[in-house]
Amino acid sequence: MDARIITYELRDRIAWIGLNRPQKRNAINEALLAGLEAAVLQARREARAMVLFGHGPCFCAGLDLAEHRSREAAEVFQHSRAWHAVFSLIRRGPVPAIAALHGATVGGGLELAAACHLRVADATAFFALPEGSRGIYVGGGASVHVARLIGAARMMDMMLTGRVVDAATAERWGLVQYQVAESGAIGQAEALAARLADMAPLTVLGVLQALPRIQDMSEEDGLFVESLMAALAQTGPEAAERLGDFVAKRGAKVAEPGEGGGP
Structure with a gap:
């Protein structure tokens, strides 16, 4: 795992996994995806709960479009399946995962958050699926997992119109389970993780x-x-x-x- 792009710390049976490309708003490229996979597998070996969070101004601004724009259709298909595989390690794994969200949680960042079992958003968090306005389609599982959280009609609205949803609306829709004050997501996630780590x-x-x-x-x-x-x-x-x-x-x-x- 590249500690420069993914940070990992184990404290009190809780694995803290940080997306660490703040200069790119934690956009997910191949290296970050590989680092995330390694971190999740490590957490599965030694933790009882994990918290995913973003370093810098936001949780995750989604797919790294600079890397993605040159891919052919077959490459896009394989890339999408790679995201599904890594996110499935979180969703279907034995360790409960909490996403601590602030700032931009859009596109692939929202798909990553949806792969977690609990989501905590602070007052600065906002959510969008901008793929439609960019002439592409979601590829990290949103069609299934985000749609199951908020309903297909609301997901259609977000993709067709570019609607941006604030933290209060996200909680009302069921996209996040907890809404907290600015800078409060990490603290709330830690409290939740401590409870999860103590469960049977x-x-x-x-x-x-x-x-x-x-x-x-x-x-x-x-x-x-x-x-x-x-x-x-x-x-x-x-x-x-x-x-x-x-x-x-x-x-x-x-x-x-x-x-x-x-x-």
């Missing part, structure tokens, strides 16, 4: 691996897989310990919002 591994397995697949199943098949996952999670040592703590009134109860119930 079999519960994390169910949320990351079973839940997304259940969405593509029939109702009856989805319920069947849910029952299997519930049975599997019950076999973990954490289940017996944590349920015992709750029954013995040693475990924390669910609190109302704003009363210590979570980030």
